[in-house]
Structures are given as structure tokens and as C-alpha cells.
Amino acid sequence: MCASSSDTPKRRRRPGKNTGAGLFFLAVGLVGLWGGRDLTIGTADAMAEGYFPRAICILLAVIGAAILVGALRRPDPGIGGLGLRPLAVLTGSIVAFAIGLDRLGLVVTILVSVAIANLAARPMRILPLLVLVTVLVVSIAGIFVWGLGLPLRLFPRWLGLRI
């Protein structure tokens, strides 16, 4: 499904839910078979690393095909509207967190991540935003840095602060 929704342009008719699910499972099964083609199978009484994965991938592909067949025979409700904005914004917020944590320190990273996440819904004003960031910085630093001793900096290294 991931593949089908991102590859095909949105303007076309949306694929059905069952069609999408069937295609997705089928695709993962086939990709798994292809990706594991170099794994040794072994024999039933002495299975190598490839035996179980092949069985699982075949099973997955078969289930996918079965769902697909069912979808073609019965009416298939279309996928509802996709909330691409929250999807993109939240993913962006997490990625910003992952990239920023080591480089920018906790405080700036939290500020940036919250500011990005804030774009997903009706944005809050600047003051509540700063209050939220402060609460988060204090609680996260309190629990994870001071409480659990996670080796994280609060501020960017180049500021030269010792916390």
C-alpha cells in the first residue's frame, strides 16, 4: 500500500482498502522472497537461516493474494481522505528531533520539534508554545538527563556551556 499510494498520482481514483492491503502484503512477501534469495534453505531436520523466512514470505504473499482476489470479487470501499499534512509534519518533527539531538542539544531540539509539530493542527500562539516547550524541557531533562543519567547536552556544544 505504501508503494501504491506514493507511486501513483493522487488524481486517479483511490484504490480500495482491500485492494491496497492485498497488494501491500503480496508485495512485501515477494520482496522478502527476493531479498532473501541468497539465504541457505537447509533441510527440514536441519533448517538453515533461509527456511523459515521463505515459508513466512510465501504465506504472506498467499494471504495478500487472497485478500486481493476477495477485493476484486466484492465491492471494495475506497481509502478515505489521507491527512497528508499531519503525516508530513509529524514525521518532520521526529526527524528534526533525531537530527538535532546530538548537534543542537535538548533545549533547541525540543523547541524546533514542537514548533514543527505545532503546524499539524490549528497552531497555538507563541506564548502557550513557549510555556509548553519549557514544561517539556524541564520534565524531559528532569526525568531522562538528571534522573536516568542519559548523556545528553542541554545546549549546543559551541555555546560552551557546561550543562
Place this chain on the structure above:
Amino acid sequence: MTDLFAHLWLGFSVALSPWNLLICLVGCLLGTLIGVLPGIGPTATVAMLMPITFYLTPVSAMIMLAGVYYGSQYGGSTTAILVNIPGEASSVVTCLDGYAMALQGRAGSALAVAALASFFAGTVTTIAIAVAGPPLARIALLFHSADYVSVMILGLVCAMVLAHGSLLKASGMIVLGIFFGLVGTDVNTGVARYTFGIPDLYDGIGFVPVAMGMFGVAEIILNLEETQGRDLITKEINRLWPTRDDFRLAWPATVRGTLIGLGLGILPGSGATVGSFAGYSLEKKVARDPSRFGKGAVEGVAGPESANNAAAQANFIPMLSLGLPANALMAMMIGALMIHGITPGPMVIEKQPVLFWGLVASMWIGNLMLVIINLPLIGIWVKLLQIPYRYLFPAILLFCCIGVYSLNNSIVEVAFMAFFGVLGYFLKKLECEPAPLLLGLILGPMLEENFRRAMIVSGGDLTVFVTRPISLSLLVFSTLLLMAVVVPAIRKGREIAFQE
């Protein structure tokens, strides 16, 4: 019997230590809090707490996580009754009659009935775990690898049968989960599978990023997409104590709900949600006047509320005695134990008596705490509900991020969480539920390991699964269960039960 008392004594001495009492209280309060708040469930919370439990002793870790689980059952019902918002999936049915009671000005009664019914169920189930756990573990010691494979198949079949929606999609999600579980270095041969040369994948895909992605991030995206404002019509809470009539009707409903929840909770693959639905359907069936339901029938609160709490706690029975997770959340608990170097299984009760009995005792204490604390705190919980979601979700998101990061100090795992969030979102759009996937992810490696061992022992002979009596009976039971759902007449009934 004297054994049982000696063990319970040990358990209470562990659970009543000041530190563990505090931990239990924290877990229960946290559970109630996330139970009250829609959009964050116990699975994501337990995932977030995982890194913190690393710093506790195993028994304290379990006490806290268990408190979150059953605490969320209490919290979920509070909002269901007062504002018609199910805080948890398991309290969806409580909305029907609980909110109707609130509209009639009987909110206090409904809350008290829900709390007392949950407490009764919690007490009975605690006793059931104490009585049934050890013998079950002794039986489990007779299990060979082939039997384990069959138990897991039964568990997966249950997960399929009890999942919402299409059976095929649920099975697809399970197998997909098993597939993700394959990633990493094969323990027997040391060959890397599906790692694409990424070093972070050599140890496999951790289930914390998967759980947080699918239950945390994907949920937030879906919630934001719906963006429907909450209308809070809180009615005044006048009397808290139920009337004599309420008691008379609620009492038998509570007993029935407890029993059905207990029975369902022991089955692998089910959980509190299924329990509450079953409890409600049962009450409606046995009621002399089913038309009262949905209009404030007190049995419609007592039945599902006792059932969901009983089921939530009974889930611990297969987890502690067999090492098998009944649902995604129990899988997380197993993960938490494994972080501490304890492999859950039949030996745990014998080898770790402090852990098992301490946990059992703490469950009863926790239930008592919840009844005592919650009734006076209801006002605060309702206030919390008025916090707009746009303030909440960035906080939830950041706690997910830092939680995943703190587990292995790994930024790559944070990225995995984002990936599984997106995947979970799309799968949800396709009406594929994430819970079976997580179960598959956890059970997959165990399944492969035992399957390979069984095949080595039997010399590659598949009939070993039908010649061993334990394995055969489990497989027969799985088949019957599957047939029962596939047979159309019964399937129709199941759909009706889920629609209610």
C-alpha cells in the same frame, strides 16, 4: 493451601514495602491519567516507560507497568461515563449506558458502580492468578518445543479471531509482524537476514520503536486528521453512592462480567476490549428487559467494567506461567522482563518467587488504591480532559521520541519509529489493525526457534505436531476456533457483537 498463604505473605511483604507502594501508586495514577486522555493508550505508555523501568528492580518494573495497564481501565471508564468519550478502546461500551446514566443525573452512581465492579473483578482475578498460575506453570514444564509451537499458533489464531474486522487482514498483519521479527542476525547460524547492511538492524527491529510508531505516532496523526472538537457536556455529580436498586442489579452483572472477562483474558490473543464487549453482550442477553440497555441500565456499566478489568489482569496468567503474551501490551511486559535478563516462562514462578508473588499482591493493592484515590479525584480528571489536544500531542510526540532514544541512545531507532508511524498510519487506513502485528513481531522469533528445535528432534517429521497429545489438542482447539468464525452464522453474530 498453606503454601499459597506463605507465598501470598511473601508477595505482600514485597508489595507493601514503601518503595513498591510508591511505584504502584505512580503506575496507577499514570494509568488513570492516560486512561482519561483519549489518543494515548496503555501500550504506547508502557513503551514509553520501558527505558525508565530499566533502572528499577524487575519486580518494581512489573508493578509499575501492571499498574499502568489496569489503571487505564479505571480511567477509561471515567471519561466514558462523564463525557461520553471512551478514553480507551475497552471502555467504548461503557459509554452506552454509563453516559446515559450521567445524563439522568446518576453519574455518581455510574462511577461508583464502575469502580466497585472493577475492584471486585480485580480481587477475584488476583486470587485466580495466585491459584492457577503455579499449577499451569507446572503443566507448562511438560511442554516440548512442538507443544510450544502449537500454543503460539493457538495464540495467533485467537488474535486473528478476536481482532476487529477482516480475518484475512488480521492474519496478514500477524505474518507481517513475524516477517519484521526475522530481521537481524539468525541466532543459530549467525547469518544476517534482511539487514540491508545497516548495523542497527543486526540486533533486529526492537519492538519499542515499532510499538511507539504504530500506537503512538500513527494514533496522533489519525487523531489530528479527525480534528473534531470535543463537546464537554459534564453533568453535575450529585450522589456518589449507588442506590439499593442499583446494587441489586449491578451485583450479579459484576459476577458474570468477572467470570467472562477472566475466561477470555486467559486465552492468548485477547484482552480487555474483547472482554468488555463480551460482558456487555452477555448482560443484554440475560436481561429480562433488554430494551433498557442504552438508556442507563446499571448492568450495562457493571458487566463490561468488571469484564475489562478481569480480562486485563487475567492476561498476566499466560504471560507469567507460559511466557506467552496475550496481546501487544503483554508482549511489551515480556520485553521489559527480558531487558532485566529474565526470560518469562514456566520457570519464572519457581525461580523468581519475589517477582511473581510481589506482582500478584501489588495488583490487589493497586486495585484498592484506584478505588480509594479515584472517586475523590474525578473532578481533576475531568478538568484534564479540557486541555485541548493541540497542546497535548506535541508533548506525547516528544516523550515518544526521547523514550525511544533513551533505550539504546540510538538516533536510528527514533527514525525507525517515524517509519513505523507512517506505516501504521497507512495500514490503519487500509483497516489493518496494528495489535496483531506487534504480537507477531514478539512471537515470531520464539516460533521459529521452537519450530526449528522441534524439527531437529523429530528428524524433520511434521507429524510430531499431531502425535504429541498436548500439541494435538491445542491444534484441534485452534482449528475449531477458526472454523467457528469462518462458519457464516457465527460470523454474523460476531459482527453484531462488535457493532454494539
